[in-house]
Each structure stands twice: as C-alpha cells, then as structure tokens.
Amino acid sequence: MIVSGVSPREADAVVAAYGELGLAEGGRLVESDWAAVLLAAPEVRLHGGATSARTAARPQPAAAGPPESLPSMLPGQLETRLPDGGLALSSARELPTGARVAVLLAQGLFRLDLRHLEDTLKISIRNLAGTAIYSLPDAGQPATILTTEDVAIERPVATNARLCLRIGSREANIVLSALSGPDAGRARVTAQAIVGP
Amino acid sequence: MQAIVLHVHAVDAEPVLDRVLPLVPAGVYDRSLGPLVELVVAGVVDRADLAGAAGDALVRVSERELPDDPAQLVAQFVDPPVVAGRFVIRPPSAPAPADPRLEDIVIDRGSAFGTGLHPTTQRCLELLLSLEPGGSFADLGCGTGVLAIGAARLGWKPVVAVDYDERSVEATARNAELNGVAVEARRVDLIEEAPPAAQTIVANVPARVHAAVRAGFAETPGR
Numbered sequence: 035m036i037v038s039g040v041s042p043r044e045a046d047a048v049v050a051a052y053g054e055l056g057l058a059e060g061g062r063l064v065e066s067d068w069a070a071v072l073l074a075a076p077e078v079r080l081h082g083g084a085t086s087a088r089t090a091a092r093p094q095p096a097a098a099g100p101p102e103s104l105p106s107m108l109p110g111q112l113e114t115r116l117p118d119g120g121l122a123l124s125s126a127r128e129l130p131t132g133a134r135v136a137v138l139l140a141q142g143l144f145r146l147d148l149r150h151l152e153d154t155l156k157i158s159i160r161n162l163a164g165t166a167i168y169s170l171p172d173a174g175q176p177a178t179i180l181t182t183e184d185v186a187i188e189r190p191v192a193t194n195a196r197l198c199l200r201i202g203s204r205e206a207n208i209v210l211s212a213l214s215g216p217d218a219g220r221a222r223v224t225a226q227a228i229v230g231p
Numbered sequence: 232m233q234a235i236v237l238h239v240h241a242v243d244a245e246p247v248l249d250r251v252l253p254l255v256p257a258g259v260y261d262r263s264l265g266p267l268v269e270l271v272v273a274g275v276v277d278r279a280d281l282a283g284a285a286g287d288a289l290v291r292v293s294e295r296e297l298p299d300d301p302a303q304l305v306a307q308f309v310d311p312p313v314v315a316g317r318f319v320i321r322p323p324s325a326p327a328p329a330d331p332r333l334e335d336i337v338i339d340r341g342s343a344f345g346t347g348l349h350p351t352t353q354r355c356l357e358l359l360l361s362l363e364p365g366g367s368f369a370d371l372g373c374g375t376g377v378l379a380i381g382a383a384r385l386g387w388k389p390v391v392a393v394d395y396d397e398r399s400v401e402a403t404a405r406n407a408e409l410n411g412v413a414v415e416a417r418r419v420d421l422i423e424e425a426p427p428a429a430q431t432i433v434a435n436v437p438a439r440v441h442a443a444v445r446a447g448f449a450e451t452p453g454r
Contacts, residue, residue: 036358036433037441038351039372044438051445061361063354070354070435072361081361105253130273131301132308133258134248147252151309154348160249220301 038070045069104162106141119231129212129221134158137225138208143201146208150221155212159199168200205230234260234297235278237270243288244268250284260297260308271308273297312347315357318381320347323409334384337409338375339402347377351435356381362431369393369429371421371444372436376403376414382431383412391427393419425451 035057040048042064049059049071057073060080064070074080107113112124123138129150138146144167145160161167197208206229214221239247241263251270252259260271267290272281282292298304302324311321311328319328320336327335338347347353355378364386370379373392376399383390392403392414400416407414419427421440425447426432434444 035431036355036435038355038433038435040438040441048438048441048445051442055445055448061358063357065350065354068350068354070351070358072358074362079363081363104249108253109256127256130257130304132304133260133273134252135256135258136252139253145249145252149258151305151348160245162249 035073036070037073038068040069042069045071049073104141105139108136108139111139116228116231121227121229123227123229124225126222126224129155129223131220137210137223138227140206140227140229143204143229144199144206146210146225146227148210148212148223150212150214150223155195155221155223157195157197157210159197163201165202169197232273232297232299234271234273234295235276235281236293236295237272237281237285238264238267238290238292239270239285239288240290241266241268244270247285247288250286251281254280254284260304262308271295271297309348312353314347314353315360317360318356320352320377334381335410336377336380336384338377338380338406339409352377355433355435359385359433366430367391367428369427369432370403370414371426371432371434372440373403373416374399374435376406376416378433378435379403379414379416380407380410380412382433383407383414384410387431389413389415391415391417391429393417393421393427395420395422421447 035052037048037052045062052073056075058076059071060074061072062069108125110125114122116122121140123140125138127135127137129135129148131150134147134149136145137148143163145162147158147160149156159167195210199206206227208225208227210223210225212221212223244261247270248259251272255272255274255276257274262269278292282289302322306322306324311319311325313319313333318334318336320338323337323339336347359381366387368382368387368390370376370382370392373379373394376392379390379392390413394400394403395418397418400418403414403416407416421436422443426444434441
C-alpha cells in the first residue's frame with residue numbers, strides 16, 4: 035500500500051494506524067512538506083531504489099539580489115509602518131495560469147512570487163536581503179502546496195498558507211489565501227505580511 | 232492577447248525579473264532556452280520600459296500573440312514532468328516523449344484534481360516502482376486517474392479507481408480510454424463506504440480520509 039496526501043508529521047500517525055493492520059513502512063519520500071510512504075506486509079519483496087527513506091532536496095535560499103536600486107513597492111501593494119518599527123504589507127492579485135507574479139515586496143528583504151499551475155500554487159521567496167533567508171520549521175516549507183484537497187466539488191478551490199521567515203535578526207510572518215475556480219484558469223490571491231523591526 | 236518577449240542571458244534572468252516583475256501586475260511567463268531565458272509579458276506594458284528594465288542583459292525584444300486558453304498557455308510554458316525517469320505526465324496538447332523507455336501518461340484534467348505536477352502524485356508513482364507489478368490494484372481518491380493509469384501501464388490488473396467526486400470518476404474513465412488501459416472508475420465516498428479490496432492500494436488522500444480507510448480495512452478482515 036502507498037499512502038500520501040499528508041504532511042511528514044501526519045504521515046507518522048497514519049503509518050502507525052496502518053501498522054496496527056500488520057503493514058510496516060518500506061520507504062518514504064518527502065518533498066515540499068508532503069510525504070508518500072510505502073507500506074507492506076513483511077513477506078512482500080520490495081525493489082531497491084526508492085524503498086529507503088529519502089528526502090527530496092529542499093529549495094535553497096535564492097541568491098541575494100543585485101546591489102543596484104530596485105523598485106520599493108509593487109503596484110497596488112499597501113504598506114504601513116507599525117509603531118514598533120515593523121512593517122505591515124498587503125496585496126491582492128489575480129494569477130493567470132502559468133505566469134510568475136510578484137505579490138508582496140519588502141524592500142531590501144524579500145519578494146513573494148506565486149505561480150498558479152492548475153491544481154498547484156508554487157510559492158517562491160526571492161531573497162533581496164544579501165543574507166540568508168530561513169523558513170522557520172513550524173511554518174512549513176515555501177515550496178509547492180496544494181491549492182485544495184477539495185478541488186472537485188462545486189465551489190472554488192481554496193488554500194491558506196502561513197510562512198515564517200527569518201532574515202538576519204528580522205522575522206516576517208506571511209499569510210496567504212488563494213481561491214481558484216476549477217475551470218477558470220485563474221486564481222485570486224490575497225497576501226499579508228508582518229515584518230518585524 | 233499580445234505579449235512582449237524579452238530574451239536575456241540565463242545568468243541575468245533573476246536580476247532582470249527583480250526589475251521587471253514589479254512593473255507587471257499580471258506577471259511573467261518564463262521559459263529556459265539553454266543559454267537564454269525567454270520572459271514573456273502580457274498585458275498593457277510599455278515595451279521601452281521593459282527593455283529599459285532589462286538593461287544590458289537584454290539580447291533582443293519582440294512581440295508575440297499568446298493563446299487565451301489556459302491549457303495552451305500551460306502547454307507552452309510548463310514542461311511535462313518526468314517522474315522517476317520512467318513516466319511522463321502530459322496534457323493532450325503537449326507532444327509525446329521521444330524516448331520509448333518512458334511511460335507516456337496523457338491526462339485531460341477537465342475540472343478534476345491531478346495534473347501530475349503535484350509532489351504527492353509524483354512520489355506515489357515513484358514508490359509504485361518499488362513494487363512487483365501484478366494482481367489487483369485500487370487507487371483511492373483517484374482524481375484524474377494518473378496513478379491508476381500508471382499502475383495499469385506497469386502491469387497491475389484489474390485496476391479500480393474510486394473518488395467521491397463524480398467529475399473525477401468521469402475524468403478517470405475518460406483518461407483511461409485516452410491512454411488505452413482498462414480501469415474501472417466508480418464513485419465511492421471513502422468516509423462513508425468501505426474501500427474496494429485489492430492486493431495493492433494507493434491512497435493519496437487527506438489524513439481524515441486515511442482514518443476512515445483504515446477503519447474500513449479493520450472492519451473487514453482479509454482486505
């Protein structure tokens with residue numbers, strides 16, 4: 035049996051539950067915060083290769099942007115300076131299928147780009163900081179996420195994602211919501227970020 | 232729709248995007264052409280502004296008509312994924328792979344989930360290669376039927392594919408026919424109904440559905 039559609043953390047519980055039926059883990063592949071696990075009865079012979087636990091390479095922080103002057107805001111982006119010196123950013127966009135769209139820009143820190151590919155929303159963090167950007171582990175990996183698990187029912191598909199980035203001594207919390215009609219070919223997205231001082 | 236096309240050296244593509252993306256709310260289609268990258272900008276944008284943003288990285292600029300159909304856009308700018316060096320998953324509009332060693336899976340998505348681009352679909356296919364094909368197979372939560380079709384191609388038989396959504400069932404049946412494989416597609420609500428019995432099962436479903444599937448198996452010893 036192969037089980038998937040779950041995060042690595044959920045996979046542990048799912049594997050344990052199926053394990054009570056006599057199935058043992060024979061291999062696990064992890065990519066973009068999703069897991070696929072091979073379960074088999076002890077007598078089943080498995081091929082080599084994918085049967086050992088393996089984690090797909092995680093995206094590395096992008097190279098720092100060029101030192102030259104870049105635009106400080108995106109068209110339509112709202113930006114508010116917070117009392118503590120932090121920033122609140124907000125933006126809404128329509129994402130045509132297949133196009134890479136800049137959704138949030140924190141000057142000198144990062145740009146959030148999205149690409150809507152039918153049933154998948156790809157999230158890219160462009161590093162503009164000149165220092166490494168880390169995605170904090172509890173917030174998931176900024177990579178490929180599912181727009182919905184309910185794509186096939188009669189309502190728009192939806193996703194909600196949270197990212198937490200550490201950029202030097204600063205932290206950025208990003209909340210992302212997307213809606214996409216299954217047949218529309220476009221997704222609508224709203225994104226907000228709170229960037230700490 | 233009319234689009235402006237910038238060709239830039241691959242090494243310059245990201246810095247150019249740093250300057251171009253903030254100018255274009257509708258985004259950029261990008262495609263690697265070996266040493267060059269093609270950046271295609273649709274919508275109302277000034278050609279001179281774009282060329283200026285590209286600066287010295289610009290190799291040439293031109294214009295092109297882009298298709299309005301999202302499926303054709305995807306076919307133009309998204310390469311079909313090759314999974315585990317064994318499967319190509321492509322829409323009908325993309326050309327068949329030239330390499331005869333690749334299993335060619337053609338997926339007409341319609342409105343169901345499953346283009347083959349998602350990591351869970353790809354990793355499930357990869358894990359299938361760890362098993363000796365043969366005997367009965369069930370795809371639980373089949374979407375467009377990618378995994379059921381892949382299993383049939385590898386030699387499992389009979390293959391059954393179930394989903395709670397009628398459009399997914401229809402898409403799977405249509406895609407099985409398109410790929411010339413025998414897959415019995417039917418509607419099953421795995422939360423409410425017992426999963427079909429099979430010697431090999433793939434379940435690419437949310438955790439709460441796994442809980443129901445596991446309970447269904449437990450209630451029916453021998454499955």
